[in-house]
Amino acid sequence: MSAAPAIYVEHLVHRYGRRLAVRDLTLRIDRGEVFTFLGPNGSGKTTLFRVLSTLIPQQAGRVRILNEDLSADARRIRERIGVVFQAPSVDGKLTVAENLKHQGHLYGLAGSRLRERSGEMLARLGLSDRGNDRVETLSGGLRRRVELAKAMLHRPQLLLLDEPSTGLDPGARSDLWRYLNEVRERDGVTVVLTTHLLDEAERADRIGIMHQGELVALDTPDALRATVGGDAITIRTNEPQRLAEAIGTQHNCLCMVVDGGVRLEQPDGHQWIPRLAETFGDQIDSITVGKPTLEDVFIDRTGHQFWDGQNEQQETANDE
Amino acid sequence: MLSNDSQLPASPPRSNAVLAAWTLCQRELVRFVRQRNRVFGALGQPIIFWLLFSEGLKARDLGYRYFFPGTLVMILLFTAIFATISIIEDRREGFLQTVLVAPVARWAMVLGKILGGSLIALVQALAFLALGWLTLGISMSVGGLFAVTLLMLIIALALTSLGFVIAWRMDSTQGFHAIMSVFLLPMWLLSGSFFPAGEKGILGWIVRLNPLTYGVSALRGLLHYTGEVPEATPIASVGMSWMVTCLFALAMFALATWIAKTRTTGDLL
Numbered sequence: 001m002s003a004a005p006a007i008y009v010e011h012l013v014h015r016y017g018r019r020l021a022v023r024d025l026t027l028r029i030d031r032g033e034v035f036t037f038l039g040p041n042g043s044g045k046t047t048l049f050r051v052l053s054t055l056i057p058q059q060a061g062r063v064r065i066l067n068e069d070l071s072a073d074a075r076r077i078r079e080r081i082g083v084v085f086q087a088p089s090v091d092g093k094l095t096v097a098e099n100l101k102h103q104g105h106l107y108g109l110a111g112s113r114l115r116e117r118s119g120e121m122l123a124r125l126g127l128s129d130r131g132n133d134r135v136e137t138l139s140g141g142l143r144r145r146v147e148l149a150k151a152m153l154h155r156p157q158l159l160l161l162d163e164p165s166t167g168l169d170p171g172a173r174s175d176l177w178r179y180l181n182e183v184r185e186r187d188g189v190t191v192v193l194t195t196h197l198l199d200e201a202e203r204a205d206r207i208g209i210m211h212q213g214e215l216v217a218l219d220t221p222d223a224l225r226a227t228v229g230g231d232a233i234t235i236r237t238n239e240p241q242r243l244a245e246a247i248g249t250q251h252n253c254l255c256m257v258v259d260g261g262v263r264l265e266q267p268d269g270h271q272w273i274p275r276l277a278e279t280f281g282d283q284i285d286s287i288t289v290g291k292p293t294l295e296d297v298f299i300d301r302t303g304h305q306f307w308d309g310q311n312e313q314q315e316t317a318n319d320e
Numbered sequence: 321m322l323s324n325d326s327q328l329p330a331s332p333p334r335s336n337a338v339l340a341a342w343t344l345c346q347r348e349l350v351r352f353v354r355q356r357n358r359v360f361g362a363l364g365q366p367i368i369f370w371l372l373f374s375e376g377l378k379a380r381d382l383g384y385r386y387f388f389p390g391t392l393v394m395i396l397l398f399t400a401i402f403a404t405i406s407i408i409e410d411r412r413e414g415f416l417q418t419v420l421v422a423p424v425a426r427w428a429m430v431l432g433k434i435l436g437g438s439l440i441a442l443v444q445a446l447a448f449l450a451l452g453w454l455t456l457g458i459s460m461s462v463g464g465l466f467a468v469t470l471l472m473l474i475i476a477l478a479l480t481s482l483g484f485v486i487a488w489r490m491d492s493t494q495g496f497h498a499i500m501s502v503f504l505l506p507m508w509l510l511s512g513s514f515f516p517a518g519e520k521g522i523l524g525w526i527v528r529l530n531p532l533t534y535g536v537s538a539l540r541g542l543l544h545y546t547g548e549v550p551e552a553t554p555i556a557s558v559g560m561s562w563m564v565t566c567l568f569a570l571a572m573f574a575l576a577t578w579i580a581k582t583r584t585t586g587d588l589l
Contacts, residue, residue: 054421078423079335087414093351105343106422108335150418 004067006031006158006190007052012061014047021047023213025061029192029206031157034184037194038201038294039210040306045194046086048210049162052192053083066157079107082151086163090146092136096127099135100149107154121149125179141172148179152189159183161193165200177203198294198306209298216301221294228292228300231269235262235276236285243283250279259305265296337428344419344429348403348436358402363444366395367451373514388452389539390513393532395448396441396476397508401500403437404483408493427577434484434576438476445472452543459544468542471562474569475535481572488579512536512555527555531568534561 007029014022022044029035037045050056052065054074063070065077090099097118104114122128125145130138135146144164151159159180165173183189193204201207202221209217209224217224237243240257247262248255255264266272269289276287290296295306352358370391374384410416419429446469452458460468486499508514510523511532527533538561555561 055417075423078421081421083418083421085414085417087417089414089418091347091351091415092413093354094347098347098350102343102347103418103422105339106335106419106424108339108423110336110339 004031005029005064006033006066007192008062008064009052010062012048012051012058012063014044014051014059016047021213022051025213025215027208027215027218029190031190032184032188034180034191034203034205035193035208036201036204036206037192037208037210038196038198038298039194040196042212043210044213045210046162047213049160049194053081053085053160053162054078055083079154080156081158081160082154082156084144084147084151084159084161084164086166088143088147090135090143090150093134095132095134096122096138096146096149097131099146100153103150104153109154117153117155118149121153124182125149126175140167141169141175144168144172144176145179148176152183155187156189158190158192161191163195164193165195165197173200201294207294209294209301211298211302211304217297224294224297225292228296229265230267230292231265232290232292232296232299233264233266233269233272233276234288234290236287237262237283238285239283243280246280247276251275256303258299258303263299265292265300335423337425340422340424341428341432341435344432345436345439348406348433349439351406352436352440361402363395363447366391366398366448369394385456385545387513388456389536389543390508390511392445392448392452392472392539393475393511393513393536394508395445396472397479397504399441399444400437400476400479400483401496401504403433403440403480404487405493405496406437407433407484407487408490408496411491426580430484430573430577430580434477434480434573437480437483438473441476441480442469442473445476457545460542464542464544468539471535471538471542471565474565475532475539478531478535478565478569478572481569481576484576485572485579488576488582507532512540531564534564535568537561538565 005028007027009028010026012022012025013020025044025048037048039045047056051058051063051070054070054077057074058070066080068077070077091102094102100118100121101114104110104118109117119128122131125148127142127145127149130142135143138146144167151161161180164176168176180191180193184191195201204221206218206220207224208215217227219227235243240260240262244255244257244262247253247264253264253266255262257263264272273287273289277284298304298306370384370387373387407416410419449458449468453460483504486503487496490496490499507530510526511530512527513536533555537555538558541558541561556564
């Protein structure tokens with residue numbers, strides 16, 4: 001197995017005008033991994049995706065994809081990567097087979113080799129009986145499959161997907177992940193995707209959590225969760241600052257205010273409920289205890305909740 | 321378990337610029353044929369214009385034969401516009417992204433789009449020419465027909481390329497329609513299709529500087545009629561007209577290839 005990583009990024013920076021979308025990002029993704037960039041809208045993961053998929057040129061830093069330098073020869077990289085964009089990229093007026101045909105031609109596949117590969121892709125993605133249907137007649141889930149077929153037609157070693165579950169029902173999502181795992185197991189393809197869905201991120205080998213252009217966490221899901229010191233206890237109250245201080249003093253523990261709620265992390269969280277209710281019951285509107293989730297990891301590292309009004313604003317600025 | 325390398329091909333397929341251009345061209349043709357309203361829209365308007373102008377201005381010695389070459393060029397212009405509006409659609413629908421990340425040279429992508437649009441325009445113009453042949457008594461040798469076809473193809477290439485340049489930086493079709501009314505239609509109106517060339521004053525100058533004028537002039541020169549010949553002073557010699565038209569096409573194509581290398585935020589969806 002080759003030792004060169006699938007993706008190697010060093011000090012990547014990207015700006016839109018004056019706005020910094022990606023700040024000094026460094027990471028390495030190994031071959032055969034399923035890697036997910038997790039982040040809310042505006043975190044910079046889409047920008048990162050655009051750079052890695054060669055859609056936009058890199059501005060600063062070093063990027064090597066499949067052992068090729070991105071700034072030197074994008075073409076060689078393009079030949080060996082498959083890309084599935086968030087917005088549907090199939091031609092609705094053409095049939096499934098025609099879409100694959102044109103895609104194949106763009107990648108240098110032609111004639112019998114193309115026909116063979118197309119047939120193979122259609123079979124693997126369960127589209128064999130829809131080959132002659134116009135794509136506009138297909139459901140969202142099937143269209144996604146056509147896009148996967150298009151992306152994998154030329155047998156790339158790296159598959160990049162941007163928010164692949166967008167618009168898919170749970171059944172279709174399941175199918176998608178089954179396929180992604182299959183290409184990894186069977187063909188050794190490295191799969192890299194971006195998502196804002198916390199439960200989807202759990203399925204990856206490793207996750208890179210992004211926030212405001214920075215990589216704030218990078219590890220396996222289990223390892224990340226283990227970094228959260230115990231269960232997460234969240235309290236809704238009228239005066240969070242006051243309550244947080246009071247609890248912190250009373251129980252000699254770290255108690256923070258996160259986005260208007262009081263939050264502490266303690267092992268055996270369930271034992272804290274009666275403890276806190278007894279002392280502060282009249283100030284507590286609601287109290288929740290949960291095993292650490294990726295959202296807790298996010299809160300831990302950034303001090304913000306995953307879904308944040310602030311993040312939405314970032315996203316609109318991005319579009320300008 | 322087999323290792324990576326023995327399962328995958330030794331090297332990925334090498335992409336071929338000509339194949340890429342051809343496949344994109346083919347896609348344009350197929351898409352056109354599958355959209356009935358485009359077919360009718362592109363031919364219907366020029367025919368109506370031709371009928372109206374010719375009937376309306378018959379009294380002033382300007383008739384069907386006079387307006388015929390201009391109408392042919394109008395068909396080429398309109399189809400070129402429709403073809404390039406599709407760039408904006410492609411971008412909105414996301415198709416463009418996959419082409420942009422494919423290992424295809426930019427000029428091949430541009431050529432595919434422009435060639436596709438031009439061929440569609442040419443076919444429609446030829447259909448109109450056939451109509452003219454039936455109704456106006458056009459007489460033409462095989463050589464003449466070949467020349468007319470070639471000339472119309474060159475004009476179509478020029479206009480589609482121009483449309484490409486305009487459409488590439490646009491995010492909405494409304495913007496394109498505005499440009500069409502303010503720039504492209506006047507360009508056609510002032511190409512000798514409508515006002516006779518050789519006017520004095522500023523209009524005359526615009527006509528002289530408009531590269532499309534030379535295309536119309538060359539076209540007029542090639543269309544021979546049995547019987548009377550419509551009076552129209554050619555703006556330049558036949559050779560000059562052809563040369564200007566060819567240069568126009570080359571310049572526009574070069575511009576299109578250049579602009580396709582620039583990115584716009586509209587690429588990103």
